[in-house]
Amino acid sequence: MAAVNSIINKAELEIEGCEDAFVVESNQTEVDIVDITLTKTSGCHFAVVGGTISYCVKIENHSGEIVPDALFKDVLSSRVSYVTGSFTVDGTHETPTISGNTISYEIPELHPSPSSTMICFKVKVLH
Secondary structure, three states, X not given: OOOOOEXXXXXXXXXXXXXXXXXXXXXXXXXXXXXXXXXXXXXXXOOOOOOEEEEEEEEXXXXXXXXXXXXXXXXXXXXXXXXXXXXXXXXXXXXXXXXXXXXXXXXXXXXXOOOEEEEEEEEEEOX
C-alpha cells in the first residue's frame, strides 16, 4: 500500500531480439516524503549569568504516516551548559546524549498530526 505522500518508481529494460522485442521490469520502489515542523520556544526573553533558560521544541509530523527512528539534535551556544536531568519527552524524563554542546535523542516513532512530540530541557547561562 502506498503512503499518503510518496514517490513510486520502477525501471525497465527493452531488448531487441532477432525477431521480437521484450521488456524486463525491475521491482517497484517507494520513497515516503516527510513533512515535519519543529517549533522551538524559550521560557524567557532575558537571562542573567548563572540563571537558567527553559527550551521546548514541538515536533509535528504532517506526513500522515508514522516516521520511525528520528534523531533530534540541538546545538547549544557555547555561552550555556545543559542542566543534567532536565530533559523530558512528552513530560517523561529521558536521558539524551550530550557531546560537546550538542544534545541528541533518538525518537523511536513520530506519530502523525494531530499528535505531536514535545521535547523540553534547561540550560544554565555561563557568561
